[in-house]
Amino acid sequence: MAGMTDLRIEGIEVIGAGKVVLDAHSKVFFKIKPYLKLSALSVQFIVSVRPVDTARPMRVYIDHGRGYTVAGSYLLQPLEGESRFGIHIPLPQFVHEVRIDFQGAVVGAAELDAFYIQRSDPRALLRNFLDLSEADQRTIITGKVSSVVAAIRSRRTEIEQDVATSIPMAGLSSAVSHGLLWSAIHSAHSDPLYRSFIGRFNHLTEGDRAWMRQRAESFGTKPFFSVVMPVYNPPVDLLIEAVRSLQAQTYPHWELCLADDASPDFAVRNTIVRLAEEDPRIRYVFRETNGHISESSNAAAALAAGDYLVLMDNDDFLPAHALWTAAYYIDQNPGCKLLYSDEDKFNLEGFHADPYFKGDFDRFLMYGHNLFSHLGIYDRALFNEVGGFRKGYEGSQDYDLTLRCMERIDEKQIVHIPHVLYHWRQVLGSTAIGAGQKDYAFEAAKRSINSHFERMAYPLRSVDSGIPGIASVQTLTVENPQTISIVIPTRNGLGVLKPCIESLMRVADPLVQIVIVDNFSDDAETLAYLDELRRDRNRFVVVRSETDFNFSHLCNLGVQRATGEIICLLNNDTEVVTTDLFHRVRAWLSIDDVGMVGARLLFPDGFLQHFGVYLGIGGGDPEIAVHAHFRRPGAEHTQFSKSKILQQFAAVTAACCFMRRTDWDQIGGMDESFAVAYNDVDLCLRVRQQGLKIICDPGITMIHKESITRGADVNPTKVVRLKREAEHMMAKWGAEGLRDPFFSPNFSARSPYFEVGESPRGPVPWKDPEAAPG
Template identity: 30%
Template sequence: MSAEKGLESTGPKVRASTDPAPSPQENAPQFSIITPVYNPRYRDFLRCAKSVRKQSFRDWEWCIVDDGSTKRLIWPIIRILASFNRRISARRRDTNGGISVTSNNALELATGRFIVPLDHDDRLKKKALQLVSEAVERSPEAQLLYSDEEVINARGRLLKYLRKPEWSPERLLCQNYCNHLSVLDRALVQQVGGYREEYDGAQDHDLVLRVTELTSNVVHIAIPLYQWRAIPGSTATAVTEKPGAIDAGRRAIEDAVRRRKINGEVIAAGEMFHRVKRFPSSAPKVSLIIPTRGTDGPIFGLHMPFIKNLLMALNRHRTYPDLEVLVVSDAETPSGAIPRTLENLDVSTIPFPHPFNFAAKCNLGAVNASGEILVFLNDDIEPVSEDWIQTLVAHLEPEDSGIVGPMLIYENGLVQSAGHINPGPVIFGRGESPLSKHGYGMPLWINRETSGLTGACVAIRQTTFYEVGGFSELFPNNYNDVDLCYKLQLAGYRCLWTPDARLYHFESKSRETPIEDWERDLASKYWGRFISTGPDSHTT
């Protein structure tokens, strides 16, 4: 028996916890694969073992801990594996401790720079560790790497390919989208205390949340390196197979919200996931900037100017305390389009005596605004959520939040925009139900980073807006919002989208805006490298 009571060991001698960490001269491996084992099907575990032994990259060790399996051949198989390969170390627990306790036992055996969690019935692709090592060479500062993955059935046949988004910390606060394969810096894992057994079922999500509070050096490898086996009882089949995992995930997120001092509430996002509904910690002055030319059209069966409908709706449903409204109007705007007296709104009209230029009108409104937060609105908008302004303000509280947008829906209730995705840029979610589960991780249900946002409704701090130079007037009609979002990302800010703020957008009723070839060419000239990738590149 080992010095630790209840753990039988085999394989290379285990370093005592009081020994110094291995130095480079001691030839510690780059990767420590850790696998807690409990009663897997023999065939599945042997295939798992084969996937490790057949890795094209050889600088690894495999740390296996049997969590008191009751299948009598599991431990003998593990001992045989360890006896024939000096890179495999193994322990056996006399009592079942659960996945977190057993994973921590495996972590104690690890000596590599990175740990590579591997479930006992899953498989690594043959070049998995090689491609991770190459990614580390390209990004030596990386402390968390994650890859795309494949879901396979009991016979090993491919069921689906999970294409994951680029690094998205806001999404991670809703769901563990990194999942398999995740490769973590071992020193960082030890620094945060390893796995916590009170979050069994969501222990990997809890660990990644804590690790990423200490590092933003995250790399996405957009290749499937892991095969997740869907068998009865596995969340690869359905998360409802382990209902306790859903509750554990909620509690892990709630703990992260407390640690990060976020003013918010963890709410359900469908049956599987959660999201943080944020509330503002203060009420900074907000300036609503609304370009208009007084166009009218049908709105829910009534024919009226869009700007009039918007202002009347804002007046009826005002819930935000410190608010000013700036209407930037063309000379052709009819005099009766803008209501003169609104008891709940402070409305100022700013004339724009130039040819139509949406970007220039927005910039003129910003120059005249006195609010800490600028909200740019099309005139063919009508709020649905009573607290939509509060929600947008709350998402701008983190220092690295650059801009935030809401869910925009058509008059018929279908989605008009849920952010931009790349390559494209393409408007995500258009024409779908707000309840649609389309896309990886149900992106219409969760807060997330996005490649861009439509300028029909966005909120941004005034200081940030000026820092990046506002809207580029080189794009008078289209791509001005795309340009703004890329400038923000280049400056290190995040573009955020949330379904907790919803507004109607009567798109194309106020102004038809066909995209010209020169606009596409100019956008590509400036932002071609951004257009090819982004936080939501693989949302669909």
């Protein structure tokens, strides 16, 4: 509690050293000690508490003498480490009191490791600032000053009133703090591990450059790139920085096609002319009237002579190896038509931040957000074939373009480049700060997706998800709905089986059959309950198996007795949450290349049990599979909301999954050599071998109590069996077969929680593989 005075707490119970109990209304009030108020221009508040639900972050309220207001409140920002949060509070001499609201971020017993105020470290505040380019320094300063001025303007009346009262400029000091904090809080969080990662691999040595020149000579094709850049009134220095990043490219075969969309600032036009006079690779056109970004992008593309179009915004920048790496991947993938790379943000504080490490192309993930985006590269003939950008989709014009292009080609012609080749600069008002900055762009995105659904005749509709900038998918009714058989293996366990069945009955569907496979139950109450269900022949089939437990065999046995056109495998320890699950499944499985649909499973405490499976991850021996987002808070939006939105996975759990009976029969059902573990992963891999996709639908949600009947694999016999089946999986599929296409090689393989690895788990093509690291 260092640096604080007049501390008081509400809704917090201390139960031991460092142990507290908090609830959704817990608050802490304190004042900053006088010596800090008098000696520091800025102080930092730090709290370390765990566990914490990051989807409901803690909030700090600052009272400058007029009481607490929502406008004077700010979300605490994550610091280094999983449980540390903090915020810098400028001008502490004008701060009357501070309040911390836990507001549900922590509920129940928690460990409070730290809670204190200290002087802000000027070295931390200025770190890297002086090493930035002058343009970036000006951008940061301008952003902060603009925020302060805007805050002062919005509180002008309040500030003028303060001058005539005894309150010493409370409104002015509050406005200054609000402006400064707004810039910092809206700046993307910069992880020190990522800064180290990008610093090591983006730095090009002379040896790297020599290697790249030598390697490029062996390219079977040397694509010519036309960089398409629509321009409208950017800060001139940022436009110059963008162009300079192109001129610094190690790959020489490119041109820049600029279309100025009638910028009112003549300095922009003058700059374009001057840059073009200096460099003949720069071509430009000045539009006489403003037509917005779709028309100006088409005007720029009309200048292009390249094999591929590369989309770039007029205030972003590329690393020096970006175009060389794109050429390398084109050479490695003959006939590719679309390419996209990983990307990051260059934040308001001047750091590389918030990297989006992507997986292989996933059109279903595209229905939630624009996976493709930056760096987006398009075959020019394909671009012309679809008619370029469409007017009316401004803000998401590239989203709409990608959806139309992907409809014309095989998905094998879409290549993911697993390297950060695009730095998206945060400026005030940009969607790089937050998706909510441009609501019109999100509305255009939904129109783009719905237009795609109509062209493809999918029974789907794009709707709001409740997450800014993220879309959700609503399923529509299909004609001639298919029958569904739910296969539930069980042994005794009436306490979980009965709630499972009752939850299914609450969403009763006349076309649904329930097949219960009883694995030698000997509990009298369970047997009586099964006899009761057996008498309802219209809805239930009860199959008796008196063999040793083999989950694969039980599922195969149940499917043999099933009559449904769609098969659902369901654990007996699940309960339905979603009421329209059958409606959704029928819609998904009406799409030809969807082979399996998985669900989002929550533990009874609301934490995630399952939302897809990642292969080859987790630090096991051997590494086979882990549940994505395991034990994360159910409301949390991690990894660009991928913990909450529709997407593909290499596998899903058989605790709840759906597939067509014809596909089940085609692949021969479950492999009974996997008696307990990995049978579902093996099933999914064989489904994918048929060219079918496996999706996880967040709209199908269930509670899963997980392995209550059978128990966890913790005793020595079960551990040995699990290891044996893992070795069997590795022998059957091999390391390449267990490579996950949707888990980025830039993440550590030791953890499923998207931790930046020390180095990529694949080649870095612009680095000489025989050269010493560095």
